[in-house]
Amino acid sequence: MDAPRTPVLGRETAYPRHYDASLLYPIARKLGRDALGLGDALPFIGHDRWHAYELGWLDARGKPRVATATFTVPADSPRLVESKSLKLYLNSFNATRFDSDADVRARIAGDLSQAAGGAVAVAFGLPAGDADVDADTSIDALDIDIDAYGPPDPGHLRADAADPGDETLRSDLLKSNCPVTGQPDWASVRIAYRGPRIDRTGLLRYLVSFRDHADFHEQCVERIFVDLLARCRPQSLSVEARYTRRGGLDINPWRGTPGLAAPAPRRESRQ
16 A cells, blocks of 8 residues: 555544544555665664554443553554554544453554554553653754755765764754644654764754655654765664654654664653
8 A cells, every 4th residue: 555545634534433443544665765765675673663642442331441552563564554544543442342451452453563564562551751861962052053944955964984973862853744734743863873973063954954844754764864874874873753742642763773772662751
């Protein structure tokens, strides 16, 4: 499935009254990856971690149940799931009875795995809030002029091969726009790398150049990863963006060089 196949996306829609897995609308990752010049052999590993804050259903006796949940979609799955369709799908549980909480979790895992084309892990609950912000080096206070807000410009990126670095850089200034609704998407991004030291001024200008760019969260992170890999040539690289909540959901894509361990699941204070 290469694109959203419904006029529902981007339009006012009726509140779903009954469970309906067909509300999920997958989008082929190949669309965004072709634009980045990526083939079948991906230069990264990773996942997309979703946090769901508005999940409810009825138990077998009709009593409402509520929960939060974490969904983890593998980056090598052939499809991503459009966020508004996921919200509508989760809302379709609200008036549906299930025999147990385990049945709800299994149903969501099965439906999301079918939509994504890969095994999606589902757990009730959310990661803890981030207590390690001070360990990262923020680049947001750099005293620079910026006047370019799109399209994303990898020409800003450069690194000094004579000065090796091993650090985690952070910015809370990443913003892009939803390609379906045009609404703004805000994120904090962490870039951990080992290799030629990345110029922080150029990196901040590059991240700000996404400000008027329209793309899905997952594809923005893949673009950042690919551009950093090509321009700065690190030996290892990890890019994680934690997007703020919209419609009761937030998305946290991570991409890293093969062999890296995934970062510990955490949430931002803005989430």
